[in-house]
Amino acid sequence: MNKVLFVVGPTASGKTSLALDLAPKINGVILNADSRQVYKGLDIISGKDIPDKAEFVKTENPTKNKKYNVGYYKFNSTPVYLLDLVTPTYEFNVYDYLDITIPTIDKVIGLDKIPIVVGGTGFYIKALLDGIATVNIPQDKKLRKRFEGLQIEELQKIIKKKDPEKFLKMNESDFQNKRRLIRAIEIAQYVKKVGKREGKIAKLENMSVLIIGLTATREIINERIDERVEKRITQGALDEAKKLFDNYKNLSEQVKTGGGYRDLFEYLKGNIALEEAVEKWKVTEHHIAKKQIVWFQKDKRIKWFDITENKFEIKVKKIIDKWLK
Structure with missing residues (x-):
């Protein structure tokens, strides 16, 4: 092997x-x-x-x-x-x-x-x-630009509303990382639109x-x-x-x-x-x-x-x- x-x-x-x-x-x-x-x-x-x-x-x-x-x-x-x-x-x-x-x-x-x-x-x-199951979910540049100016606390509220399951699984490092929060929102939006989370x-x-x-x-x-x-x-x-x-x-x-x-x-x-x-x-x-x-x-x-x-x-x-x- x-x-x-x-x-x-x-x-x-x-x-x-x-x-x-x-x-x-x-x-x-x-x-x-x-x-x-x-x-x-x-x-x-x-x-x-x-x-x-x-x-x-x-x-x-x-x-x-x-x-x-x-x-x-x-x-x-x-x-x-x-x-x-x-x-x-x-x-x-x-x-x-x-x-x-x-x-x-x-x-x-x-x-x-x-x-x-x-x-x-x-x-x-x-x-x-x-x-990583979500690796093939594409970036949404418009979404990223829209959320980049928000504070971490605001992003936390958004992901809690859009994907409560993901919110509960996030650790403290995830909570304090703006890039990870935006990516989580991005994935939640994609899943809502396409209807599935996992790809190849x-x-x-x-x-x-x-x-x-x-x-x-x-x-x-x-x-x-x-x-x-x-x-x-x-x-x-x-x-x-x-x-x-x-x-x-x-x-x-x-x-x-x-x-x-x-x-x-x-x-x-x-x-x-x-x-x-x-x-x-x-x-x-x-x-x-x-x-x-x-x-x-x-x-x-x-x-x-x-x-x-x-x-x-x-x-x-x-x-x-x-x-x-």
Whole structure:
């Protein structure tokens, strides 16, 4: 049976480093699963860490979407796919992720290599593994524009009225996320109009999957985040934000609200001082890491490893070797 390896966990847990170490040992190819890193120009703040002299190698687009920039960067000898897929103005979503990732995984397997899906965007990973019944329900741009200006409390009332069942299933994170609330309203409207919720569920099928999860205490993860933010400021994060801010009006919501980008944009708008923006960026990343931990801990398929444990990588390699046999 074909095999797919996943490396997941909170931001700053060392997922990419581990994957890059494993890839040449297991004949692996890395596929990005970070919702910010799919964007061109979101390099430093999102933490792509592309090697200085790495060139983007274009490959054939296996989808009908001509807006995808399909190819890979080589990190040393390892190809890394699904970086720089779209421009910062493109509203990338989970449908797009499945659309490009599933055929890319098939391609990698066809080359007799092991796909290693690496990232912290739990929604994308869950969609790959389990599918999402509503993924094919199209976006309603008019509806989104109409509701974008509403407050979260107003959106909560609307979804409660339109889809009480969905309302009761939403968690606290869903309640406080404007994009998710609008999407829930969008789906409710579609179901009322068309009369059904589920479509064809796109997901990985007939695959042997191993999910490696990296973790540490909240204090250690937060320390690593703070160090990384300070490093990215010295690497030119502000200049990156300025380039994007020049086209702020046309940026996608994912970019405008992305961790680090939103905070530096507030500085560039003149709303806060740079020092405050940097501190807010750190706090934003802390919150993201907390949400990622909560999300992934629900998945009992994940094999967890503490990154502070001495030589934990050896244990990871052993469980992978056993899985590959």
